Amino acid sequence: xxxxxxxxxxxxxxxxxxxxxxxxSWPLEMPRGSTALIERLQTAWTEVGVESVRCPTEAEAxxxxxxxxxxxxxxxxxxxxxxxxxxxxxxxAMEEAGxxxxxxxxxxxxxxxxxxxxRWATAEAGITEVVAAFADTGTxxxxxxxGGMRCASLLPPLHIALVxxxxxxxxxxxxxxxxxxxxxxxxxxxxxxxLIAITGPSRTSDIEKTLTxxxxxxxxxxxxxxxxxx
Numbered sequence: 001x002x003x004x005x006x007x008x009x010x011x012x013x014x015x016x017x018x019x020x021x022x023x024x025s026w027p028l029e030m031p032r033g034s035t036a037l038i039e040r041l042q043t044a045w046t047e048v049g050v051e052s053v054r055c056p057t058e059a060e061a062x063x064x065x066x067x068x069x070x071x072x073x074x075x076x077x078x079x080x081x082x083x084x085x086x087x088x089x090x091x092x093a094m095e096e097a098g099x100x101x102x103x104x105x106x107x108x109x110x111x112x113x114x115x116x117x118x119r120w121a122t123a124e125a126g127i128t129e130v131v132a133a134f135a136d137t138g139t140x141x142x143x144x145x146x147g148g149m150r151c152a153s154l155l156p157p158l159h160i161a162l163v164x165x166x167x168x169x170x171x172x173x174x175x176x177x178x179x180x181x182x183x184x185x186x187x188x189x190x191x192x193x194x195l196i197a198i199t200g201p202s203r204t205s206d207i208e209k210t211l212t213x214x215x216x217x218x219x220x221x222x223x224x225x226x227x228x229x230x
Contacts, residue, residue, distance in 0.1 A: 024130060030135070037135045038135075038165065038168060040099065040135040040136075041168055042054075043131060043133060045223055048138045048200030048220045050110065050201075051220070051222045053222065054063050054225070054227065055226050056227045058087060058089065058228065062090055063093070064224060065127070065160055066082050066099075069097070072124070073122040073124045074099065075098075076122050077094055077126070078103070078125070078126040078156055079126070080127070080128050080129065081104065083128055084103065096126070120155055121149055123132045124156055125159070126158070126218070127152065127161075128159070128160075129142075131175075132175045133163045133167055133168050134151070134171050135170055136170060137199055140161050140163070140199075141196075141197060142161070143196070144193040144195070144196065157219050157220065158221075158222070159198070159218040159220070160221075160223075161222070161223050161224065161225065163225050163226065164224055164225075165227050167224065201220055202219060
């Protein structure tokens with residue numbers, strides 16, 4: 001006697017899988033910071049919901065950031081001390097625009113630590129630099145550790161990331177290969193408390209597949225790409 005249920009299961013599990021298409025090799029062949037790679041990165045950012053701004057100089061980038069913060073009526077900004085050091089003039093531009101910039105580090109004691117987190121939680125935007133940006137996925141590679149506040153990229157509803165053209169790589173593997181060859185990889189591992197991969201705004205969905213933004217991180221990400229070499 002034939003069991004129809006078992007026959008249907010057997011037919012499904014014995015079905016030959018569809019052949020996988022070959023992985024495109026073009027992202028790996030683009031030189032770091034090349035025009036083609038930048039265009040691919042901007043396409044990837046659009047696909048994952050990142051707003052991108054392309055600026056010729058740092059000064060123009062600072063003006064664009066202030067403009068977007070004003071458009072969103074932001075008053076409090078959380079910023080890495082390392083970001084302020086790597087981008088001289090950014091802190092002054094924020095303060096001249098009348099923004100309150102919160103920075104520093106949290107105390108180890110539980111009570112003062114939670115008070116500090118509560119104050120940081122009032123920030124409507126966070127600004128960070130990046131270690132690298134990957135054109136194949138649009139991922140931003142952000143480091144924690146000394147002078148790097150993980151909260152700046154995770155806590156506020158808006159995250160603004162500063163990306164230099166020279167920091168744009170085809171993919172994570174390309175960055176790892178270059179960092180290993182130069183010896184910088186071990187420095188990042190030793191000095192960073194975490195390396196955070198950010199691919200677009202925070203997303204989650206429930207059992208009914210209702211998409212919600214901003215539950216586990218920022219609901220809006222802006223990447224500011226700076227063309228000038230440093």
